[in-house]
Amino acid sequence: MPRMPGDRALAIARKETRQLLRDPTYLGLAIVVPLLLILLLGYQLSLDVKGLLVAVVDHDRSRWSREYIDGVVHSEYFRLVGVLDGAEEAREWVRSGRARVVIDIPPDFGRRLSAGESATLGVTVDGSFPTRGQIGAAYVEAISAQYNQRLLREYLVRHGAGDDRLWPVQMELAVWYNPTLESKNFIVPGMLVVILMIFPPLLSALLIVRERESGTILNLYCSPASRWDILAGKALPYVAVSFLDFLLIFAVSIWLFRVRFVGAVWILAVGALLYSVCMVGLGLLISTVTRSQLAAMLATFLGAVAPAFTFSGIFTPAGSLDPVGRFVSRLIPATYFMDVVRGSYLKGGDVAAYVPSLLILLLYAVVISTAAWLSLRKRLG
Amino acid sequence: MGSRLAAMIRKEWSQLFRDVPILLFVIWAFTGAVYTGGHGVGAELRNYPMAVLDLSRSAESRELLSRFRAPYFKIVGHVSGDAELVRWLDGGRASLVLVIPADFDRRAQQGGARFQVISDGSQSMSATIAGAHIAGIAGRYSVELLEARMGVAHGRLPQVDARVRVEYNPNLVETWFSGLLEVFNQVTMIAMLLAAAAMVREREHGTIEHLLVSPLRSWELFTAKVVPVVVLVPLAALGSVFGIVHGVFATPIRGSVALFYAVTVIYVFALASLGLTIAVLARNLGQAMLLLLLILYPMMLLSGAFTPPESMGPLMRYASLVSPVRHYVDFGYQVLFKGNGLAYVWPDVAGILALGVLLFAISIRRFARLAR
Numbered sequence: 001m002p003r004m005p006g007d008r009a010l011a012i013a014r015k016e017t018r019q020l021l022r023d024p025t026y027l028g029l030a031i032v033v034p035l036l037l038i039l040l041l042g043y044q045l046s047l048d049v050k051g052l053l054v055a056v057v058d059h060d061r062s063r064w065s066r067e068y069i070d071g072v073v074h075s076e077y078f079r080l081v082g083v084l085d086g087a088e089e090a091r092e093w094v095r096s097g098r099a100r101v102v103i104d105i106p107p108d109f110g111r112r113l114s115a116g117e118s119a120t121l122g123v124t125v126d127g128s129f130p131t132r133g134q135i136g137a138a139y140v141e142a143i144s145a146q147y148n149q150r151l152l153r154e155y156l157v158r159h160g161a162g163d164d165r166l167w168p169v170q171m172e173l174a175v176w177y178n179p180t181l182e183s184k185n186f187i188v189p190g191m192l193v194v195i196l197m198i199f200p201p202l203l204s205a206l207l208i209v210r211e212r213e214s215g216t217i218l219n220l221y222c223s224p225a226s227r228w229d230i231l232a233g234k235a236l237p238y239v240a241v242s243f244l245d246f247l248l249i250f251a252v253s254i255w256l257f258r259v260r261f262v263g264a265v266w267i268l269a270v271g272a273l274l275y276s277v278c279m280v281g282l283g284l285l286i287s288t289v290t291r292s293q294l295a296a297m298l299a300t301f302l303g304a305v306a307p308a309f310t311f312s313g314i315f316t317p318a319g320s321l322d323p324v325g326r327f328v329s330r331l332i333p334a335t336y337f338m339d340v341v342r343g344s345y346l347k348g349g350d351v352a353a354y355v356p357s358l359l360i361l362l363l364y365a366v367v368i369s370t371a372a373w374l375s376l377r378k379r380l381g
Numbered sequence: 382m383g384s385r386l387a388a389m390i391r392k393e394w395s396q397l398f399r400d401v402p403i404l405l406f407v408i409w410a411f412t413g414a415v416y417t418g419g420h421g422v423g424a425e426l427r428n429y430p431m432a433v434l435d436l437s438r439s440a441e442s443r444e445l446l447s448r449f450r451a452p453y454f455k456i457v458g459h460v461s462g463d464a465e466l467v468r469w470l471d472g473g474r475a476s477l478v479l480v481i482p483a484d485f486d487r488r489a490q491q492g493g494a495r496f497q498v499i500s501d502g503s504q505s506m507s508a509t510i511a512g513a514h515i516a517g518i519a520g521r522y523s524v525e526l527l528e529a530r531m532g533v534a535h536g537r538l539p540q541v542d543a544r545v546r547v548e549y550n551p552n553l554v555e556t557w558f559s560g561l562l563e564v565f566n567q568v569t570m571i572a573m574l575l576a577a578a579a580m581v582r583e584r585e586h587g588t589i590e591h592l593l594v595s596p597l598r599s600w601e602l603f604t605a606k607v608v609p610v611v612v613l614v615p616l617a618a619l620g621s622v623f624g625i626v627h628g629v630f631a632t633p634i635r636g637s638v639a640l641f642y643a644v645t646v647i648y649v650f651a652l653a654s655l656g657l658t659i660a661v662l663a664r665n666l667g668q669a670m671l672l673l674l675l676i677l678y679p680m681m682l683l684s685g686a687f688t689p690p691e692s693m694g695p696l697m698r699y700a701s702l703v704s705p706v707r708h709y710v711d712f713g714y715q716v717l718f719k720g721n722g723l724a725y726v727w728p729d730v731a732g733i734l735a736l737g738v739l740l741f742a743i744s745i746r747r748f749a750r751l752a753r
Binding site: 023025026029030033036037040041043049050051052053068079091094095096097100103112113114116117118119120121122123124125126127128129130131132133134135137138139140141142144145146147148149151152155156159167168169170171172173174175176177178179180181182183185186198199202203206213290291292293294295297298299301302305306307309310311324325328339342343346347349353 | 403499514675682691
């Protein structure tokens with residue numbers, strides 16, 4: 001019977017598929033777990049820091065201090081949890097975590113403002129969660145800026161210069177790509193990257209090492225199948241599962257979460273396919289270099305699962321990482337897939353904008369497969 | 382009974398220590414992974430890349446630009462027109478573009494100057510913080526211009542000046558936070574993984590049958606599986622806290638290390654129980670890992686380290702209370718970083734204890750059923 005190139009790979013793929021189908025619990029988990037994660041996290045995980053716990057120490061108790069506090073109360077950023085008596089109590093609240101921000105209004109606050117002078121205001125922020133601390137400080141700044149503008153306008157009116165057109169510098173803010181600044185538009189596509197970073201390598205990391213542990217690897221060693229046949233055959237069903245995961249998550253993101261999607265589906269699909277090959281290939285690579293299933297699992301955990309959230313850029317814009325972090329993030333394919341995903345969902349644009357990222361993903365796919373090919377030795381011991 | 386259990390523990394112990402790859406992974410988890418992880422997390426604004434389209438090219442526009450400073454902003458370049466502006470934002474080279482119109486200088490002096498900020502909203506949190514900072518910048522610049530125009534001295538206009546003081550981490554050093562977080566996460570993951578692995582291994586090698594027909598009681602089997610994990614992981618965590626977090630990142634450790642160690646032991650015990658339960662439920666390693674992830678990720682994301690509990694949806698806020706990770710993360714920061722004692726962290730400790738007892742009870746029941 002004449003053989004076609006890739007025939008043997010297909011035969012191995014058929015065997016793997018059958019093996020996958022015979023463990024329906026496993027296959028079910030492989031599809032259901034990612035879906036459950038996206039549903040669970042997509043619905044409830046929000047990075048919008050709103051309702052930060054704030055307490056106020058009002059030594060002034062004037063019209064002015066009350067107006068300022070009103071600004072805090074009416075901001076969606078803060079939730080006022082208490083009006084405290086003194087600095088001592090305030091420190092205690094920050095320490096115990098009952099308040100993350102304490103605003104301390106000094107006794108001469110109203111007097112100075114009514115006299116047309118500037119007044120200071122103490123803000124204590126809990127820095128143990130730096131992001132939250134920075135956000136808290138920024139929110140206070142925004143509230144102060146708003147209050148200041150009002151104060152000055154009133155002052156200018158009283159001094160006969162109360163024309164809005166005379167206000168020196170005004171900012172106009174336009175937000176692109178995600179005009180409502182909803183974090184779901186940012187989390188759900190991000191989760192797609194994270195989930196495709198975790199599950200494909202986790203599933204494929206067992207493929208070779210399992211055969212090695214059970215001894216069936218000898219069958220492969222003795223077979224006429226080349227190393228490429230073995231790798232391709234093993235990878236194929238898992239790339240398919242991973243792509244299926246992608247399709248399901250994509251469907252959920254569009255129809256259930258109604259995430260904005262302005263790009264081309266096919267570009268995203270190409271990216272997802274390349275990325276799936278990368279991640280399945282990574283699993284196979286781990287599988288060829290480890291000696292036990294357990295070691296393979298742990299390596300996958302530390303190599304792919306643990307850094308998934310940290311370095312894929314789901315939370316942090318790469319520009320904000322420090323040099324070490326930026327270096328690591330530039331090293332992993334997730335960063336480039338994230339570019340494709342965020343771009344496709346939120347930015348659109350033509351193919352040219354995506355070509356560099358897609359090419360890098362392709363390069364990764366080639367490099368990782370070659371590394372797996374090199375480390376798979378058809379040899380005993 | 383004593384010797385039987387002791388023999389079993391000895392067996393587990395030497396099995397763990399003979400497995401070189403696993404030991405290497407544990408070591409990496411508490412050193413290299415903590416080091417790299419310490420550089421990662423954080424959605425805060427730092428060197429936010431911004432581009433400028435300055436059509437005014439005046440002293441006023443330069444003055445405005447000079448206020449976009451490190452650490453928050455970084456001007457990565459000037460663009461010359463709308464098309465280039467779109468390209469920079471689309472390509473992600475800049476997350477924000479400042480457009481200063483041609484009449485900015487004249488208007489700034491007479492009143493009514495406007496500048497436009499176009500911000501990339503895809504990273505919603507950073508965009509929000511950036512907006513807040515820029516509002517502050519515009520406000521302060523306006524006041525200075527007004528003071529100059531009206532000929533009053535600085536501070537002679539009714540203005541509120543908020544002086545921010547940051548407790549515990551005055552410069553908001555991100556690695557102080559994320560280094561510790563990484564240790565807590567590794568404790569969580571490794572405790573569950575090692576315990577689950579010890580059980581799955583028996584099942585896959587078929588040696589579970591030997592154990593089940595041996596005179597070993599189910600609680601003895603359980604104890605033997607848990608003890609090496611409970612001994613090893615808290616010690617590794619301590620090593621990591623001192624070696625990497627304090628040693629390399631120079632994070633101040635202000636609290637009682639003994640308290641941290643004691644509660645970590647309880648926590649590891651709780652998570653190891655959970656890991657064992659999963660291992661008993663799963664048929665093979667693959668299934669065990671998937672189940673583990675299903676539980677691990679939501680727990681870690683609800684830990685309160687990414688989103689403060691008060692900002693979560695109500696459902697998740699309550700769900701997070703049954704996640705031991707949330708209590709542990711809160712406990713860990715309070716004790717190690719803020720230097721709080723038991724008087725502050727008892728609710729967290731109580732939560733960890735309660736969940737520990739619950740997970741232990743479930744696990745023991747599962748084991749008993751396994752034996753039958």
